[in-house]
Amino acid sequence: MPQPPIVHTHRKPLVYALVWASLPAATLAQEAQPTVLDAIQVSAERGEPASESTSSYTAASSRTALKLALSHRETPQSVSVITRKQMDDFAQTDVNDVLEGTTGVTVESVETDRTYYTSRGFNIDNFQYDGVGLPAVYDNVQGDLDTAFYDRVEVLRGANGLMTGIGNPSATVNFIRKRPTVANRASVAVTGGSYDNRRIVGDVSGAVTASGKVRGRVVAGYQNRDSYLDRYNNEKQMFYGVVEADLTATTVLTLGHASQTSDTDSPLWGALPLFYSDGSPTHYQRSTSTSADWSYWDNVQHNSFAELSQQLGGGWQAKGSVLRLEKDSDSELFYQYGTPDRQTGEGLFAYPSQYELNTEQWVADAYATGPFSLVGRIHELVLGATWSRSETVDESRYGQGIGTALPPLEEWTGSYPKPTFDNGISGSDWTDKQTSTYAAVRWTLADPLTAITGVRLTWLDSEGVSYGLSKATRYNAVETPYAGLIYDLSHNHSVYASYTEIFKPQTEVDRDRNRLDPIDGVNYEVGLKSDYRAGRLKSTVAVFHTEQDNLAEAAGTFDNSVDSYYRGVDGLTSEGIELELAGEVSDRVQLFAGYTYVDIDTANGHTAKPSIPAHLAQLRATWRVPGTTGLALGSQVRWQSAIRQNQGTVSGGPNDGQPIVTRQSSYAVLDVMARYDFARNWRAQLNVNNVTDEKYIESLKKFGTSAQGFYGAPTNANVTVSWTY
Template structure:
């Protein structure tokens, strides 16, 4: 019979990764399970890899994992952009939803992350409303049993500067109270001219063992961003297509540097309760309150007027979001001579209130030269131009999941969930309201055979639904999007190898899909389907050489058999990390190659491109480490994607780091 994780040790075990093959994740099942022993598609990136690649934004996390597209809108200092299996995804932190409504984007800070998981495909069975692409779940840094810490200093191109501190350890002699304090200040210019962002981040946490059976972990965070937003919107003319005037410089900004702003304050406070009722049952509760305050003025290229000139638009948002999320779980685990059964019963509730003033101006200021824009020719938005909007959104979900393990050879997983979601979208200015009242029953099932040599084939089925909560160009709420996925795969983790290989084929469909129309707005247009194949491997070839390999084939099509915009059919990546432990102790070199195949937008074809990344680090004098990371080593100029607009990819990034650790 396989070993199990004690109730109160589960969370700490989930962040202790002695072997890539036995990464313990709860994202896919909400029960701590080895990654290679669950019949659901999940990948994970741990803190060590985040440090090795010096990840600066959430959407950089999965560059070397299968099934995930990032960077397709360039380097955005205002939003994280990811596509999973050709679809949108939702973002969670510590298992609870992060609300990102429209332009009100909550931006997680990578310095505060311990691990990031991705659940690929529909995930409503455990998490309720979500797009069909799946979800990203960020695991925050937690208090530790042992005293530890480090101070980090970074500098780089685009005026990158960062100072961070991360300290943790016990508060009292018996270690029953533990703390962690993570703080950081960072500043960097954007990838476009006249754009920038300054960030201040603080995340204290405290873990208290009230008894052998009861523990609470309190988690809080505060983050302040002040900057000028990066709006990478450009026309195909001058990017993909040639012109008599050459190409548009990738750094060209069509914003208004003295008017645009993106000031964001986000605060969260919550706790995790773990209580063992008896040898069979335990209770878990996660709760978080979040507040997001946003003042956004963002000028962008709207449309081409002639061979030289373009019209601009403006997005104006001034408001805040208050949200509550709570997840209650009762977990029972019992054994017979040949079986291990884990039953999960859950009840969760999500509540969001958005209150803000907004304007979408189509035709803001004077036309600008596409190749040499001049700034300052505009009229600021007046209060009379603003619409007062309030969105109230509630969701309650009840779910049941059973995982049966038979003779350490079979894993059978089945679940059902019922959700009720209500959304009221009030236009207080026009005194009108759009209401949606949706309920949904979601099913999930899976089976995996645990082979004697670590070769584990599986099959799974999952569903999703997503009440969008936004309005279309006519001010009407979108209909809920619904997704369903079949998957057949295999996960391999030979017992004598520190690594894993996973391969899967999938068929994912969505009804009421959103498609970008001429003019840039989104409309619902029938069914969208994505079929594909994924291959992923992380492991050690030798004691000193670690490899991360991924390949993705995705065929994403709309209802009329037309290829979906943005999504390449082929993606491949490889990262090698070699530690010179014997020859030059303390030295390690790493490097990666990322290939993104061609994509389309109607009749426009975006060429494929290949990027090279590099890393060098050196540990010395026992407590010190120096590191240099370079992304897009050759400073390749390329168009990352087109979807009505076109977007240049991120330019070369160079960041040096110096760390003192204890």
């Protein structure tokens, strides 16, 4: 067996400068003249305040961009924070709900139980839990992931290679878990609504010992719901338990485990054909589904973690954490492929398959942060290392009857004999290993001027096979530098600029089944950040520019297969602007507003990804009605501009050779809510979604030679009654 390629990268002058600038300050301080400084007092909190304790649409700080707790204006990149208050107000019970309401993020629901996400035109694959995580194995989320466990979700847009090792210029999604409280708290929320939706979530937190040195929290939930889609049903069970203990006055140990099952009957695998054989667009009822009545897709996720935090004195602290993430997927699925005839509806064919997937990921991260003095100023240093191992095993067993002609979708009832799955077998078994070290310094250059410099060195090693293809790859000491600059214009306004490089290995293969070379490029961002109302209202104006080479683009499917092959595209640029305003507009109004414009072009200036909207906007707000006790009203709207997908050309008939283009016009989805505190500790809330009953296609993301899609949910409503102690 040939040895995997070993890639040795060459250091650049900028990398040398960043490494030197990020060295432990003690070395540099020895060369400086001793300086007598005024005494400073350093204090540290146990952690950032939980957003659930503030009932705010903003958070005080974020650690997603760096291991330091940086405020809104101290972070030289765009960061959106979806707080617990926002999730509760608009019943954002799953990850898709949250990210649909996040500035600059597109939720690509290509099927009912597998979702992709994009930001600034590129796939989001970096998902973290309290700042620790690994890229998603297949760049997607499987199952209906619930938000009951999380205090907030932080979304850092742009490349984040300094903290992840992979400089993907889309975004990093960081799920911040709920933590135990010293005070005793309890809540129960019961929901019922459209499509026989039934949901209950309980949350209990408080001190385990009389001294409060040991604290615990348990969150548990259950949901069962049907759908506007024919035959679809989803059942979820959620559990999260966490214990936090003060081992000493300066040492805190945290242990936690979360698990969720998401079991679906009659899911979509693939979706509806979007054009007829003559090239004209299809039009189906929103309830139309290609699923079989025997099909299912069950997903289980286990998330275990341990953390040890140690205060070291002088404002320094060290933290070590271990994360284990396991995902199991078991399914028997039914896919329909082909192109229907406009007159008869015939032309679709069966593709049944049985599929199992198991991924197990381990991540260990350790770092130390603290202040140091140099040339009369106080700066902050971060030093850390990360080790990770990801194992993926999956298996596809193909069903008998592939290629069987099916009736028109207008007549499809899901009735299809369940086949035996012995018509061939294929799969994957590979392991990814990653080791990295990182260093960063937040330099206080002058009273209004701060700089951040840093670099990460990453070693990657993959081995194994995937569907007959070797995954053997090795990269040594890949450098990911980072630089940022923040200048305070006044007490309320700051301007910033940041730069980072992009490096991302790819698993996609070309027509000859060879893996594509890694993506590489650069990411720039400049912006203005402001605070109002004593920091309770925050705004961001950002301009970004990204250049990438060798980005994978679907170029077709292998013969006698639905598997895609890809080609690398050079000279791809993404640039645009982002605007965001979040927080307390007045004593009675909370608001979150975001707008994104993105232009993605090829080297010759052509639009590269027309299926991604050039314009995205979100606006949601709640208003506590004056003159009433406990009445609040709110609404949210998300709007996107028109998108399209090139689907090839017509083959045969009077339109032979004509291009096929699927279009989705611009649209807006409006949701409203009303909440009333009708008794002490009791409240009722009504959420009505898609009030105008807008009909739209969820996604035009392309797989292989063409895209499929299905429609978003029509008008629906839910009522939640909750008790809080």
